[in-house]
Amino acid sequence: MAAGDEKTDITALLYSNRSAAAYALGKYLAAATDASLSISLRPTWAKGHFRRGEALLALGRVREAHAGYRKAAALEPHDIHVRVSCERARILAQNESMGLRVVQMLAGRDFALKPRGLHPIRAGIFRFAQGMQNFIYLIADEESRKCVVVDACWDVDGILAVIEREKLLLAAAAVTHSHFDHTGGMPPPPFASLRIRVSGVAELKRRMPHLPLLVHPLDIPDIIESNPQLQPRHFTPTPNGFSFRLGDRTDLHFMHTPGHTPGSQCVLVNGCRLFSGDTLFPGSCGRVDLKGGSLPDMLESLRTRLCAVPDNTIVYPGHEYGGEWTSIGREKKRGFLRPDAHPGCSRHNSVDVARAANSANATVAV
Numbered sequence: 001m002a003a004g005d006e007k008t009d010i011t012a013l014l015y016s017n018r019s020a021a022a023y024a025l026g027k028y029l030a031a032a033t034d035a036s037l038s039i040s041l042r043p044t045w046a047k048g049h050f051r052r053g054e055a056l057l058a059l060g061r062v063r064e065a066h067a068g069y070r071k072a073a074a075l076e077p078h079d080i081h082v083r084v085s086c087e088r089a090r091i092l093a094q095n096e097s098m099g100l101r102v103v104q105m106l107a108g109r110d111f112a113l114k115p116r117g118l119h120p121i122r123a124g125i126f127r128f129a130q131g132m133q134n135f136i137y138l139i140a141d142e143e144s145r146k147c148v149v150v151d152a153c154w155d156v157d158g159i160l161a162v163i164e165r166e167k168l169l170l171a172a173a174a175v176t177h178s179h180f181d182h183t184g185g186m187p188p189p190p191f192a193s194l195r196i197r198v199s200g201v202a203e204l205k206r207r208m209p210h211l212p213l214l215v216h217p218l219d220i221p222d223i224i225e226s227n228p229q230l231q232p233r234h235f236t237p238t239p240n241g242f243s244f245r246l247g248d249r250t251d252l253h254f255m256h257t258p259g260h261t262p263g264s265q266c267v268l269v270n271g272c273r274l275f276s277g278d279t280l281f282p283g284s285c286g287r288v289d290l291k292g293g294s295l296p297d298m299l300e301s302l303r304t305r306l307c308a309v310p311d312n313t314i315v316y317p318g319h320e321y322g323g324e325w326t327s328i329g330r331e332k333k334r335g336f337l338r339p340d341a342h343p344g345c346s347r348h349n350s351v352d353v354a355r356a357a358n359s360a361n362a363t364v365a366v
């Protein structure tokens with residue numbers, strides 16, 4: 001290698017590393033600038049394009065970020081980290097072109113955090129939430145700033161804080177199914193005897209009495225059982241095919257997908273984004289052995305209803321079991337939408353509650 005080339009390589013590397021350091025410090029504009037300088041010196045290095053993509057994504061410039069990731073992926077097609085980042089940016093860019101914003105919140109990362117001085121019972125509930133790995137979603141229409149929260153549970157204060165931070169207006173609360181980790185209320189045995197109540201849709205309804213509570217009719221009785229302060233008149237029943245609009249461009253279509261519970265439902269947004277609750281996970285599906293669960297119903301929901309959704313639909317699951325998202329096409333190839341997949345063998349049939357129970361031992365102690 002000629003001395004000049006070596007000097008250029010070292011300078012490009014220094015800019016790339018300084019970009020990474022700026023990114024880690026939250027200085028995203030500086031990170032993007034340094035990444036661009038690195039690219040100008042060595043345009044055939046994937047690293048510079050990747051770092052530029054990361055910085056631009058953090059700045060909310062998702063289309064430019066996607067372009068950067070695409071260049072990185074073209075140069076390093078076998079780098080899984082680059083490919084996943086590129087896919088994430090592609091989804092975000094598509095959402096942006098629809099005027100759609102999806103905020104995916106994870107327990108312990110975005111809500112149910114641990115502020116100092118938290119009441120010990122509340123701290124125990126938050127630990128339980130982290131063990132359950134619940135995702136809560138905001139589905140927002142960019143133009144009107146209206147949003148629907150999906151499965152508001154565990155920490156209503158924390159969820160409302162995110163809505164405020166994102167400058168959104170809460171228009172409705174949708175519930176994918178009746179289980180307490182998606183709705184709040186009284187947890188199931190053996191925790192029911194502790195008289196602990198998990199913050200959730202009842203608390204949301206108390207604070208915002210006119211907020212529509214979108215629940216499939218078959219799951220309303222179980223939610224009332226664990227939230228006795230709620231009555232049937234507090235719910236907006238969502239039979240199969242029910243539609244709820246946010247602004248002019250965002251349509252929420254409710255699909256009845258029984259199996260995990262009798263009234264489990266998925267929410268299909270604009271025909272291409274599916275909020276699947278505990279019906280479908282990446283590489284798996286929900287349990288069918290709990291109260292009201294049904295293997296034949298789950299098979300019917302997966303094979304008839306969800307297999308009819310377009311393959312390019314992005315699926316946002318109700319828990320972080322196997323990833324943050326998947327697609328209908330991917331699940332048809334490798335997951336539980338395969339013709340030979342059998343929900344009775346779902347690897348999450350017993351894992352989730354056992355894991356949460358372990359993390360909840362402190363809750364029991366208090």
Ligand SMILES: [Fe+2]
Nearest residue numbers: 177179260278
């Ligand atoms: Fe569930």
